[in-house]
Amino acid sequence: MTAAQAGRSAPSRRQLLAGAGAVGAGAAAGGLAGYFSGVTADASGGGDPGAQTVPFYGAHQAGIATPAQDRLAFGALNVLPGASRADLRDLLREWTSAAARMTAGGLVGEVSAPYAPPADTGEAVGSPVSRLTITLGYGPSLFDGRFGLAGRKPAALAPLPPLPNENLDPDFTGGDLCLQACSDNPLVAFHAVRNLARLGMGVVEHHWMELGFGRTSTTTTAQATPRNLLGFKDGTRNIRAEQTALMNDYVWAGRESDQPWLRGGSFLVARKIRIFVENWDRDYLQDQQHVIGRAKVSGAPLSGGTEFTTPDFTARAADGQTAIPADAHIRLASHEHNGGTRILRRGYSFTDGIDPQAGTLLGGLFFIAFMKNPAQFIRLQQALAGDALNEYIHHTGSAVFACPPGVRPGRHWGDGLFS
Amino acid sequence: MKTHGNRAGRQHLRIGMTAVAALLALAAAGCASSHKAAGSSGAAQASTVTIDLTPQGCTPRPARIASGQVTFNVTNKNAGAVSEAELRTSDLQHILGEQENLTPGLSGGFTLNVQPGRYTINCPGASQPHWTLTVAGKATGPSWQSNAQLSAAVSGYSRYVDQNAAALVTRTQAFCQAIGQGNMTQAKLLYPQARVYYERIEPVAEIWGSLDTQIDGRWENPVTVASQFTGFHKLEQLMWENNTLAGAPQLCAGLVTHEQQLLKLVRTAQYNPLEMASGATDLINEAATSKISGEEERYSNTDLPVFQANVQGAMEVVSLLQPYLKQKDPSLVPLIDRRNSSVTRALAGYRAAPGYDGTGFVEYSTVLDSQRQQLAAQVNALAEAMSRISAQVSS
Numbered sequence: 001m002t003a004a005q006a007g008r009s010a011p012s013r014r015q016l017l018a019g020a021g022a023v024g025a026g027a028a029a030g031g032l033a034g035y036f037s038g039v040t041a042d043a044s045g046g047g048d049p050g051a052q053t054v055p056f057y058g059a060h061q062a063g064i065a066t067p068a069q070d071r072l073a074f075g076a077l078n079v080l081p082g083a084s085r086a087d088l089r090d091l092l093r094e095w096t097s098a099a100a101r102m103t104a105g106g107l108v109g110e111v112s113a114p115y116a117p118p119a120d121t122g123e124a125v126g127s128p129v130s131r132l133t134i135t136l137g138y139g140p141s142l143f144d145g146r147f148g149l150a151g152r153k154p155a156a157l158a159p160l161p162p163l164p165n166e167n168l169d170p171d172f173t174g175g176d177l178c179l180q181a182c183s184d185n186p187l188v189a190f191h192a193v194r195n196l197a198r199l200g201m202g203v204v205e206h207h208w209m210e211l212g213f214g215r216t217s218t219t220t221t222a223q224a225t226p227r228n229l230l231g232f233k234d235g236t237r238n239i240r241a242e243q244t245a246l247m248n249d250y251v252w253a254g255r256e257s258d259q260p261w262l263r264g265g266s267f268l269v270a271r272k273i274r275i276f277v278e279n280w281d282r283d284y285l286q287d288q289q290h291v292i293g294r295a296k297v298s299g300a301p302l303s304g305g306t307e308f309t310t311p312d313f314t315a316r317a318a319d320g321q322t323a324i325p326a327d328a329h330i331r332l333a334s335h336e337h338n339g340g341t342r343i344l345r346r347g348y349s350f351t352d353g354i355d356p357q358a359g360t361l362l363g364g365l366f367f368i369a370f371m372k373n374p375a376q377f378i379r380l381q382q383a384l385a386g387d388a389l390n391e392y393i394h395h396t397g398s399a400v401f402a403c404p405p406g407v408r409p410g411r412h413w414g415d416g417l418f419s
Numbered sequence: 420m421k422t423h424g425n426r427a428g429r430q431h432l433r434i435g436m437t438a439v440a441a442l443l444a445l446a447a448a449g450c451a452s453s454h455k456a457a458g459s460s461g462a463a464q465a466s467t468v469t470i471d472l473t474p475q476g477c478t479p480r481p482a483r484i485a486s487g488q489v490t491f492n493v494t495n496k497n498a499g500a501v502s503e504a505e506l507r508t509s510d511l512q513h514i515l516g517e518q519e520n521l522t523p524g525l526s527g528g529f530t531l532n533v534q535p536g537r538y539t540i541n542c543p544g545a546s547q548p549h550w551t552l553t554v555a556g557k558a559t560g561p562s563w564q565s566n567a568q569l570s571a572a573v574s575g576y577s578r579y580v581d582q583n584a585a586a587l588v589t590r591t592q593a594f595c596q597a598i599g600q601g602n603m604t605q606a607k608l609l610y611p612q613a614r615v616y617y618e619r620i621e622p623v624a625e626i627w628g629s630l631d632t633q634i635d636g637r638w639e640n641p642v643t644v645a646s647q648f649t650g651f652h653k654l655e656q657l658m659w660e661n662n663t664l665a666g667a668p669q670l671c672a673g674l675v676t677h678e679q680q681l682l683k684l685v686r687t688a689q690y691n692p693l694e695m696a697s698g699a700t701d702l703i704n705e706a707a708t709s710k711i712s713g714e715e716e717r718y719s720n721t722d723l724p725v726f727q728a729n730v731q732g733a734m735e736v737v738s739l740l741q742p743y744l745k746q747k748d749p750s751l752v753p754l755i756d757r758r759n760s761s762v763t764r765a766l767a768g769y770r771a772a773p774g775y776d777g778t779g780f781v782e783y784s785t786v787l788d789s790q791r792q793q794l795a796a797q798v799n800a801l802a803e804a805m806s807r808i809s810a811q812v813s814s
């Protein structure tokens with residue numbers, strides 16, 4: 001039995017903490033327990049917002065309609081040559097159990113057996129769970145016949161066609177599976193992906209991984225609009241979880257899907273978008289505002305009003321030109337200009353450090369969006385071919401995944417796909 | 420060569436009556452002193468024995484201590500002819516811990532978990548070299564000695580290490596002979612052949628940290644001082660990168676001397692099942708890191724045969740422990756075997772006859788990054804399974 005399946009006997013982060021609390025610095029001889037004795041954070045009670053959990057089980061997977069957390073760890077994984085259909089199904093079962101534990105604030109497994117490598121890697125001990133969600137997706141390549149899943153492939157699940165303004169790095173493109181972990185605590189999100197990948201050794205390996213350090217979208221009416229690395233508010237007109245009609249029309253896969261196992265799920269499109277921030281920062285304010293179509297500080301559309309005023313794409317400025325320029329980002333991306341097409345954006349700012357040759361920031365927006373069909377994203381991205389913003393950004397990574405619906409207690413992530 | 424982190428990690432796991440690293444090795448490994456005690460045994464009592472090296476001897480103070488974690492602090496006060504203290508079994512057959520190379524004024528030490536019994540502190544060169552240390556109390560470690568399967572595995576491992584250390588010396592002598600004859604082509608063929616024997620037993624050699632550096636030290640890990648870069652990899656650099664044998668015969672003679680010291684030490688060293696298990700994981704970890712990256716054999720590109728040697732050394736441990744493990748955790752050995760087969764299959768793609776420099780494999784620089792990644796994934800999976808052995812042989 002694996003540690004994750006051993007489930008109930010494993011301590012929670014809090015329990016472990018409480019247990020270690022009385023142990024002083026002299027605990028070294030006690031083995032690994034001593035390691036945790038130094039952890040004193042999160043000693044407060046249940047009123048701590050960090051203690052909030054998001055239910056793992058439900059009709060939909062958490063991490064889609066969930067109010068966007070501040071931090072992201074995203075892993076794309078490939079199944080190893082030689083791994084079988086049964087290996088994959090067993091892994092999904094094990095992952096489900098581990099994810100349910102972690103999202104409830106628990107550890108993957110025991111950390112105290114002195115002569116076994118700790119079942120949990122331990123870095124999140126003492127960290128509040130901070131609304132951790134873990135969302136699983138299947139890439140198109142998973143259905144290529146290796147696992148007898150070709151007949152289960154949703155017709156809409158295919159690598160994205162070539163799109164404007166992209167130069168994709170194969171090292172950040174595609175993947176058989178994805179794991180999206182979001183939390184308000186960066187260590188907790190990272191810990192989730194690290195431990196699931198570790199459980200998967202011998203069956204899957206990381207193809208690529210990205211950490212997001214600040215949310216760039218708002219997914220509920222209760223949240224304030226965050227800013228991306230352009231310094232602009234992002235996601236002002238995003239779909240909100242409370243807008244259930246829009247969620248059903250544009251986000252959740254339903255009866256239109258050719259694969260019953262996908263109903264209640266959603267497609268995840270990930271795009272690694274580098275922003276040439278140094279160039280952007282040298283652009284004068286009015287031009288930046290023209291590129292986006294909004295005022296930088298207030299977020300109001302250039303057609304007037306406040307942040308949440310609906311943009312008037314026909315309004316004219318004093319010079320007779322449209323107040324929101326013809327090539328402004330918000331115009332070209334708007335549903336008004338795309339036959340009503342909308343998506344649920346849920347992206348994060350990222351950085352991979354500094355370009356060793358140019359000395360410039362390797363960073364930008366790790367764009368994530370959920371939708372009923374990837375055709376929605378394709379349409380919007382094609383419409384952005386003439387986007388004024390393209391001078392400052394470049395899409396360098398891309399992936400699409402079909403996220404199954406939520407898990408009911410006692411079931412596991414792969415049940416629908418493998419049944 | 421292992422990374423510092425790995426070596427420090429192994430220190431945590433060493434228990435019982437075992438050969439241990441000197442404190443100097445710990446310092447070289449960048450291991451904080453507080454790490455050394457943590458997690459090593461679960462024994463509550465930690466105590467200290469002070470040993471002053473004098474021309475007369477090395478009396479331990481106190482001469483009677485409780486079993487458990489014991490730190491031996493060794494200082495050479497004024498003994499010009501005495502430079503080391505060893506903790507040996509009372510029959511003097513096995514070295515359990517030692518501090519070497521202490522000239523007058525220097526101090527050092529070692530820490531280990533000591534079981535009840537009588538021991539001898541040995542300080543060669545003193546007028547009275549043997550001093551008795553009595554350890555009282557209850558046994559604190561797992562009593563693997565009472566298990567026939569584990570005892571047999573440990574004995575088998577001792578033989579395996581002895582055989583490989585002996586072959587290492589012989590093969591290195593042949594390598595040095597080619598160097599002495601100025602035969603670069605032949606020397607290049609013999610270099611990887613000799614290294615295989617070291618790479619099978621490297622975790623044992625690392626017990627004596629300075630010897631590991633002298634034999635297998637890489638430029639940056641942990642040497643970085645030209646005069647101390649003296650082992651296999653310096654010779655590798657001379658032959659493949661500098662294309663010269665100038666100075667090589669002297670370096671090779673020094674290498675053989677260090678290997679002979681190693682051979683002498685392994686013949687009296689005693690291992691335990693936990694050390695075997697963690698050493699096996701270390702070997703696979705090493706294959707997954709310094710071999711996959713190509714950094715270990717960076718001048719010669721002969722990484723594949725030593726990669727295979729790491730796996731062989733680890734699988735020898737599995738093979739020796741197999742009778743025990745099959746009863747303890749019936750699923751573990753089949754899992755390790757499956758993953759080892761995957762590694763073997765992945766490696767088979769790079770076999771060649773006679774191969775690059777006669778190694779039986781292609782030159783490692785021709786293995787593409789994407790192929791290295793595949794190899795790494797399989798060997799990491801093997802390491803993950805291997806890491807589950809330690810708990811099984813310790814409880």
